[in-house]
Amino acid sequence: METEDKDKIYRFLFDKANIRGEIASLSDVWQTMQSNHDYPKIIRQYLGEMVAASVLLSATLKFEGSLTIQASGDGAITLMVIECRNDFGVRGVAKYQQPLLDEILNEQPDESELKVLLGDGTLIITIEQSKTKERYQGIVALEGNSMSDFLEGYLERSEQLETRIFLASDENTVGGLLLQQLPGQIEDDDSWERVTHLASTIKSEELLGLGAKEILHRLYHEEDVRVFDPEPIYFKCSCTRDKVTNMLRSISHDEASAIIKEQGNISVDCEFCGETYQFDEIDIAGIYSKNSQPSDLSTKH
Ligand SMILES: [Zn+2]
Known part of the structure; x- marks a missing residue:
């Protein structure tokens, strides 16, 4: 061609x-x-x-x-x-x-x-x-x-x-x-x-x-x-850390803490582009704190 x-x-x-x-x-x-x-x-x-x-x-x-x-x-x-x-x-x-x-x-x-x-x-x-x-x-x-x-x-x-x-x-x-x-x-x-x-x-x-x-x-x-x-x-992959963060909210704080305890952090790979997003204990605490709001609920990852 x-x-x-x-x-x-x-x-x-x-x-x-x-x-x-x-x-x-x-x-x-x-x-x-x-x-x-x-x-x-x-x-x-x-x-x-x-x-x-x-x-x-x-x-x-x-x-x-x-x-x-x-x-x-x-x-x-x-x-x-x-x-x-x-x-x-x-x-x-x-x-x-x-x-x-x-x-x-x-x-x-x-x-x-x-x-x-x-x-x-x-x-x-x-x-x-x-x-x-x-x-x-x-x-x-x-x-x-x-x-x-x-x-x-x-x-x-x-x-x-x-x-x-x-x-x-x-x-x-x-x-x-x-x-x-x-x-x-x-x-x-x-x-x-x-x-x-x-x-x-x-x-x-x-x-x-x-x-x-x-x-x-x-x-x-x-x-x-x-x-x-x-x-x-x-x-073009439209994945962002924000979208992955919103996705993480679908598991409970307890589940997230259990994974952190076992693996040290939570690692999410984008299945489209292979990008890896990592979340440590402090990130997770932030995600589940009461003041934290989903930044864009309408977006599905
Ligand atoms: Zn991606």
Whole structure:
């Protein structure tokens, strides 16, 4: 891939067809996201696809805020969560049960679709506005097999807009392509079918290996496409000592004191970025003193 397209998102428009699109590619950012974890290959693949998806969906945020995609189930993958801000600061984590994962992969190596690994579960999309803390949350059952299936179904129901999403992921790179039919008059009736059919010919290797302009040329050199300047994607963890402090309040003073007695201090690792926050006896006394108020109760870590 051309280095200028690394960790970038491009938006484009088919003006006559009223179709909008995006191509996102993450490499350094994706590697940073995995650096504190030793994810098995299959987990990396599905988490990576979700990272690409969350960046693509965040491009529609029209205010300062974030979009979070959370998939959880009773299967080998218990949780995957990715948060992406309106300016494409992204972070995420996956949790899984290794024995169950090994069992599934041994028994049915060819059927290790995301739906199988998640089991019965839900996909939750949360959009939060930074200033007002206003939240919109949509919850859907996991219908289909893949992350793009889940999200296409969700978008069709929630926004009534036909959307196609193509995702690819390996340990070095993740890539995604999104197409969405916008409301309004269309001069060319077959355009949606033609544009999405061409998109469906894209191979994972191409999404991962080609630059955005090469992909657009390869698919749409016969169409009228307007491509906008790309925007950078970066790794952003929003953890702070304040948020961890608020989280610590969920355990009792007695429990906290017991841990201090046993271990000398309380150490909390951020599961997104690996940052360690340490609290000693004096910190804990301060947190539980009567005058101490949570600094920001509305923020969930
Ligand atoms: Zn963090």
